[in-house]
Amino acid sequence: MTGKVERQDLLRFVERFAMGLTEVGLPRMPARVFAYVLVDDAERYTAAELASGLRVSPAAISGAVRTLVQAGLLGKEREPGARVDTYRVYDHDIWGVITTQRGKSSEPIEQLAAEGVALLGPDSPGGRRMRETQEFYAFFRRKLPEILDEWHEYRRKLFDAHADADTGSG
Amino acid sequence: MTGKVERQDLLRFVERFAMGLTEVGLPRMPARVFAYVLVDDAERYTAAELASGLRVSPAAISGAVRTLVQAGLLGKEREPGARVDTYRVYDHDIWGVITTQRGKSSEPIEQLAAEGVALLGPDSPGGRRMRETQEFYAFFRRKLPEILDEWHEYRRKLFDAHADADTGSG
DNA sequence: GCAACGTTTCACAAATTTGTGAACGTGCAA
DNA sequence: TTGCACGTTCACAAATTTGTGAAACGTTGC
DSSP states (O other), rough: OOOOOOEEEEEEEEHHHHHHHHTTTTOOHHHHHHHHHHHSSSBBBOOOOOOOOHOOHHHHHHHHHHHHHHHTTTEEOTTTTOOEEEEEEEETHHHHHHHHHHHHHHHHHHHHHHHHHHOTTTTTTHHHHHHHHHHHHHHHHHHHHHHHHHHHHHHHHHHHHOTTOOOOOO | HHHHHOOHHHHHHHHHHHHHHHHHTOHHHHHHHHHHHHSSSOOOOOOOHHHHHHHHHHHHHHHHHHHHHHHEEEEEEOTTTTTSSSEEESSSHHHHHHHHHHHHHHHHHHHHHHHHHHHOOOSSHHEEEEHHHHHHHHHHHHHHHHHHHHHHHHHHHHHHHHHTOOOSSO
């Protein structure tokens, strides 16, 4: 059971998962790369490994990893003594990191909504809607850390379940 | 104060706000239309009004409103006796509705992640990451109603503050 | 029936995005 | 210095998305 997965099947799945990620806003190639590092087993990848693993040109990787690193979804590291950079997913709390990033990416809208209130005045229907928009985003931004704390706790329980039950300080 | 807003300024703002919305995944024209109905003061719009208001062709409106209605961001109604459809934003709790929709739109990823666990097995690094992905999305999906309840309560307080303090049934 | 009106569909042009091959730069090794 | 492996940048071709004008459609009112 859980025998070796056919490379072809894995890549097909990577492709589908990547398309799912594009729905949440990631451009196509970054989505592919990210899906790949999530799904495949290695801890780190050089750009060349990503290219050959995904069967795309190194050129396509270059732009994609920059996007992902900038977005904070991928770490860029260099092994001591090595002469190439390696990329890795933040293995602990992948989605906490992503969610935090996404929270930041909504700040522009919050800001824009504030401008809208100023432009339209707080008493016009449009102005009220902008006010509501601004408040909603602000609410969510404030709320996010709390939600993520809960997630962390839940996550810990979930993945500690396999460990001994009474490791009090673990 | 809060004098009449120049049409030009309003449209410019609509355009900027729409671009902000595209960052969250809305295609361009739907984003424009949605920004417009949020920002402008009317309660309802015919397709023709949207077209002339936004200075785009009626053809462009047609597709955009279908997207928005389907996504649940815009209501399509017909005034009794009228012979044209009108579109309106759900004026009460705009962002609650949107957030609910967005929550639904993440179900495919959750599903995909589950497939990933099945494909890769729960003990490989990739499989574990898929498991974590699946759990995260499930967690968020379960959490969302609670968050939105809090938002509703907060929202109510916020917008009731302007009313008389003791209008019990108002 | 048929003219008037508003909306949708269709085919196409323009603009944007996507991914490639090829050239270039960098650092190590012989 | 030369050779080599890797990564990035650049220019271009292919594919996709976007928005339009024109025609088709359906509904109302005469």
